[in-house]
Amino acid sequence: MNTATRIAFVSEHASPVALLGGTDAGGQNVYVDEVCRHLAARGYLVDVFTRRDSPDVPEVIEWAPGVRVVNVTAGPLAYRTKDALWPYMSTFRDACLRFMEHHELQYDLLHSNFWMSGWVATELGRNLNIPVTHIFHALGMTKRRHQGGADTSPPSRIAVEMQVARDADRLIAPCPSEQRELVSDYRAQPAKISLIPLAVNTKIFQPVPRVVARQQLGLSDEDFVIVYVGRVLPRKDIRNIVRALALLLRRGAASPLCSDIRLLVVGGECSQPDPLVTPEIGELQRLAAGLGVAEQVQCFGNRQQDSLRYFYSAGDVVVTTPWYEPFGLTPLEGMACGRPVIGSAVGGIAYTIVDDETGFLVPARTPEALTERLYQLLQHPELGTRMGRAARQRVLREFTWPLVAARTSELYEELLAEQALHSALFNVYRSPVVDAPSAGGGE
Numbered sequence: 001m002n003t004a005t006r007i008a009f010v011s012e013h014a015s016p017v018a019l020l021g022g023t024d025a026g027g028q029n030v031y032v033d034e035v036c037r038h039l040a041a042r043g044y045l046v047d048v049f050t051r052r053d054s055p056d057v058p059e060v061i062e063w064a065p066g067v068r069v070v071n072v073t074a075g076p077l078a079y080r081t082k083d084a085l086w087p088y089m090s091t092f093r094d095a096c097l098r099f100m101e102h103h104e105l106q107y108d109l110l111h112s113n114f115w116m117s118g119w120v121a122t123e124l125g126r127n128l129n130i131p132v133t134h135i136f137h138a139l140g141m142t143k144r145r146h147q148g149g150a151d152t153s154p155p156s157r158i159a160v161e162m163q164v165a166r167d168a169d170r171l172i173a174p175c176p177s178e179q180r181e182l183v184s185d186y187r188a189q190p191a192k193i194s195l196i197p198l199a200v201n202t203k204i205f206q207p208v209p210r211v212v213a214r215q216q217l218g219l220s221d222e223d224f225v226i227v228y229v230g231r232v233l234p235r236k237d238i239r240n241i242v243r244a245l246a247l248l249l250r251r252g253a254a255s256p257l258c259s260d261i262r263l264l265v266v267g268g269e270c271s272q273p274d275p276l277v278t279p280e281i282g283e284l285q286r287l288a289a290g291l292g293v294a295e296q297v298q299c300f301g302n303r304q305q306d307s308l309r310y311f312y313s314a315g316d317v318v319v320t321t322p323w324y325e326p327f328g329l330t331p332l333e334g335m336a337c338g339r340p341v342i343g344s345a346v347g348g349i350a351y352t353i354v355d356d357e358t359g360f361l362v363p364a365r366t367p368e369a370l371t372e373r374l375y376q377l378l379q380h381p382e383l384g385t386r387m388g389r390a391a392r393q394r395v396l397r398e399f400t401w402p403l404v405a406a407r408t409s410e411l412y413e414e415l416l417a418e419q420a421l422h423s424a425l426f427n428v429y430r431s432p433v434v435d436a437p438s439a440g441g442g443e
């Protein structure tokens, strides 16, 4: 590989620098951060172009060896939800181009993230004559199907996604269900889709002995603890877990195996469980009170990645039952911490959890099915231990960032080789005949 290969990541709303857990800072930020660092470790030079959302951030941040974050001015120097950013994208595109020209930077390839950056990258790719690899992270049609009228995406999203699916040179699908959706919903050519699952940092996310984790969080060793980590939004359906908890308490309160059952909810707009700042926390508290389980549901607000292993490890089980999920990093994080994970059988979750082996898959929006599986783990703690061990092994085998970077690099090299061949052929056809070496002649 040419060590000077320069990659421009485009990720308009999700910067690796952002704090995680809030509305618009989740899996995509983690992906950009980890993939860039690991690509840089393989010798690539990576710049991440993202929208500047504060006057206090410098234009360029040296983020990690070989990785810079370029904060591009497009729109107000203030936070805006991602659904409000579309009108600034042509400014964003032009500002990226100006930065590249001003610093005389020549990139070999663009790697865009989310639909708006996909549009920016296909425009830049055409202008700079370099290939584009794109990953959607979430698809507008899937969102529309599940959220209907509650979907606040700009009306043009799906049409733009269709265009990106057509114009990008390669599409990365993180799981088989997205691979299928790209073909059936977006008419993407199957041959240009590469399946590259996301991953987890297995050094940050590793098992902590349960007793140590619980001491750290001030939790009793006698309780059966269910853990949810992630953004606190209606579509993550944490309400489903609260309902299952209430059903479980009715059923399992008499169990001699634990003194109480608790649900820990980690995530939200700030580090306090403030329902004014994170309205869904208020919804969960009201629901829990109505079901008589307010004492058992503990919301924490968001936490940074390096403290999350204590939360996952404090659990007897990790649960996430969203309505839909493009990939879902948190189930993998729970698995990496050696815990059994119960997830809804949707999107990437149906791919990462092996049902009955590393945890359980349950139908979404069905608290009764979740209660059944929780009860099973409550009754058979050794089953949870066995599943947790298998879960960690599966992550180490299949879902690490070095593996993602290796697969991504393979994709880049293939694409760059194609591009080189294409340019060579193009030049041959364009060269005047007199320039061609004459048979048998010359030096």
Ligand code: UDP
Residues within 6 Å of the ligand: 020, 021, 022, 025, 026, 027, 028, 030, 229, 230, 231, 266, 267, 268, 301, 302, 303, 304, 305, 308, 327, 328, 329, 330, 331, 333
């Ligand atoms: N996260 C975090 N702190 C929190 C809540 C979430 O660091 O308080 C991280 C979590 O560890 C995971 C990411 O945010 O890495 C969420 O990614 P996921 O793919 O599960 O969901 P998304 O946010 O992309 O919908």
